[in-house]
Amino acid sequence: MPRAIISIVVFAVAITGLALTARLGARTQQPAAEAAELVLTNGKVVTVEEGAPDAQAIAIRGSRILAVGSSADIRKHVGAKTQVIDVQGQLVIPGFIEGHGHFTGIGTAELGLKLMHAKTWDEIVAMVAERVKTAKPGEWIYGRGWHQEKWDTKPSAAVEGFPVHDALSKVSPDNPVVLTHASGHATFVNAKAMHLSDITSATRDPEGGDLIRDAKGNLTGLLRERASGLVRRGRGAPALSEAEAADREQRILELATQEVLSKGVTSFQD
Known part of the structure; x- marks a missing residue:
């Protein structure tokens, strides 16, 4: 077989091997866990899920719960900018919904x-x-x-x-x-x-x-x-x-928000 043809065959086999290795690597490599903005750890988390009603930690990003589980499980969601709060065994529950209020x-x-x-x-x-x-x-x-x-x-x-x-x-x-x-x-x-x-x-x-x-x-x-x-x-x-009336209305909304959140109310129906 001419030397040029042998070189082409070897190159093709090498490329095929690299592609196969890449595919196998993609199958075995796990995607990186999404970093949370806030992680509460070492708590008593009430999930309200029948299959797993209790957990130790919770990871949150924006308005979305990324994961709940043991403190060890949730550690993978801790990134460089994640705020981690050790709640030291305190109770963590879903927010209350006010069905009728003013x-x-x-x-x-x-x-x-x-x-x-x-x-x-x-x-x-x-x-x-x-x-x-x-x-x-x-x-x-x-x-x-x-x-x-x-x-x-x-x-x-x-x-x-x-x-x-x-x-x-x-x-x-x-x-x-x-x-x-x-x-x-x-x-x-x-x-x-x-x-x-x-x-x-x-x-x-x-x-x-x-x-x-x-x-x-x-x-x-x-x-x-x-x-x-x-x-x-x-x-x-x-x-x-x-302008004063608008500022007052804005202040009323801010104060109401602070008050209800301080009591664990996260949804409100007026």
Whole structure:
């Protein structure tokens, strides 16, 4: 066989061998595991999967779960930029889904005074007085979460276990104040809020609600159930510019998002 033909045959065999080796290598080589952005390890992961309800670790990239398994299994998803958090045996569960809520209401409440931890009525009055210092005249002040049964002491002046508005009205003469009960079924207002809402001693109780009065018929400031709807919130308040209103709405959404995520709620239906 001429030398040139032998060279061609040897070259062809070599190329064929290289191609075969490449194909065999492709079959045996495992693809690299996708690197996660976040890995939670050494935890008690609840998968809600019937076949494998428990795991130790979870790998996450973007909004997608890459894998769950043992801490050793998930280690392959740790890349150079992966944030790894050792949860030290803590429980890791899927996010909660809120089936019915008021998302912007949560954010709006976050803008106001948080009264759930107040131990006395005097403490609440002091919180309002502090907010008045930074509020514009006529600006409405809101708060939520108070509950008279959680106070260490009862107000010195009380009707049906609830305070009267005198002390509150004294510290907020130019700012209407609306404080929503923890249950959402009652509202406490000051004199300015009642004035702007045209609520007087002559105001009749609406159907399904009542205005609490003292023995002399004077309004105490407590509006129960549907009587809370008599408050004309925002009336007389300084008008916001278009930019200010947009900023406020954005802030409400941000605060609501932070609050629900802090409680493990990841989906929300309003």
